[in-house]
Amino acid sequence: MRAEDLFNILVRQHAEMLTAYIYSIAFDRTTVDDVFQETIITAWKRLDSFDHERPFGPWLRGIARNHILSTARTNRRYRAHLTELQQIRIDEQLDRVDQSAGDSFADRLTALRDCLTRLHTDAQEAVDLVYVRGMEPSVAAKAIGASDETFRKRLYRARLSLAECLKTKSVFNGSSGAVA
Numbered sequence: 001m002r003a004e005d006l007f008n009i010l011v012r013q014h015a016e017m018l019t020a021y022i023y024s025i026a027f028d029r030t031t032v033d034d035v036f037q038e039t040i041i042t043a044w045k046r047l048d049s050f051d052h053e054r055p056f057g058p059w060l061r062g063i064a065r066n067h068i069l070s071t072a073r074t075n076r077r078y079r080a081h082l083t084e085l086q087q088i089r090i091d092e093q094l095d096r097v098d099q100s101a102g103d104s105f106a107d108r109l110t111a112l113r114d115c116l117t118r119l120h121t122d123a124q125e126a127v128d129l130v131y132v133r134g135m136e137p138s139v140a141a142k143a144i145g146a147s148d149e150t151f152r153k154r155l156y157r158a159r160l161s162l163a164e165c166l167k168t169k170s171v172f173n174g175s176s177g178a179v180a
Helices: 003-026 029-045 056-074 084-099 105-118 121-132 137-144 148-168
Strands: none
Touching: 003 029, 003 056, 029 056, 105 121, 105 148, 121 137, 121 148, 137 148
């Protein structure tokens, strides 16, 4: 099998997880699409440097993280979202997910959807506005008539609840909870 064919298979296997990873940090569909494309191009160009003894997903996310950080350096809007601690926590959680045996990304997505239905209505609304509709938290707060601080606390508590629910479903097996 040609390297190009193998690369295409690996990218298809990791595309949903990579998109979710980028979106969890970038919060903007255009940036997500741009970073995804840049990541795939860079990965293809650097394929000869990939250590075939190591997992492909973390390597791909590392490239994406570098592109996101590069975007943040040139775009003030994203700097607030990209603290180094947040990056480390997200990476730790995704590494744990990568090491989980027996379940697919689709299974994890099903678990997440189930956990979302268990959230209080206000928390579901906050998650929907920010993570599904792609609104900035300050814009989402105005849309529902809440103060920025109230909305951010609501969103934070929703992420904590989701992390706890996902832990009970063995999607996350640690206590750090990438929700900060």
